[in-house]
Amino acid sequence: MCEFYDKRMGCNEERAESVSQLDKANFCDYFKPAYRTFSQPDKSKTDIAKAKFAELFGDNLPETSTSDQLLSPQELAEKKLRELLGDL
Structure with missing residues (x-):
């Protein structure tokens, strides 16, 4: 290091x-x-790598909104979990 x-x-x-x-x-x-x-890794390099990986396996990349990019990883995970489970 x-x-x-x-x-x-x-x-x-x-x-x-x-x-x-x-x-x-x-x-x-x-x-x-x-x-x-x-x-932190460069977002554009990360996005390019994800796109190439998705293209390799024929998957579609999930679109992320600009508001999702402003969230921390924990907040993004919580948001996805709430969308999956709904409001309980």
Whole structure:
């Protein structure tokens, strides 16, 4: 999760000491969180991927309204559940 870490080569920070025992806890003064790890996925890429997946299996994508896009995942799930079960 560090900006300087590469899966193949390890740490790319020139000043950092190499870690010899990977199974033990270690601390790095140069640790910088990689924001690509924690950022939200791009909606357009997600929509494109869903469309390609649906096309592959011949499914139709459910249309989402703009109001649904403003809801949190929990609110959207609750809304879908209420639509499914109706008002009890």
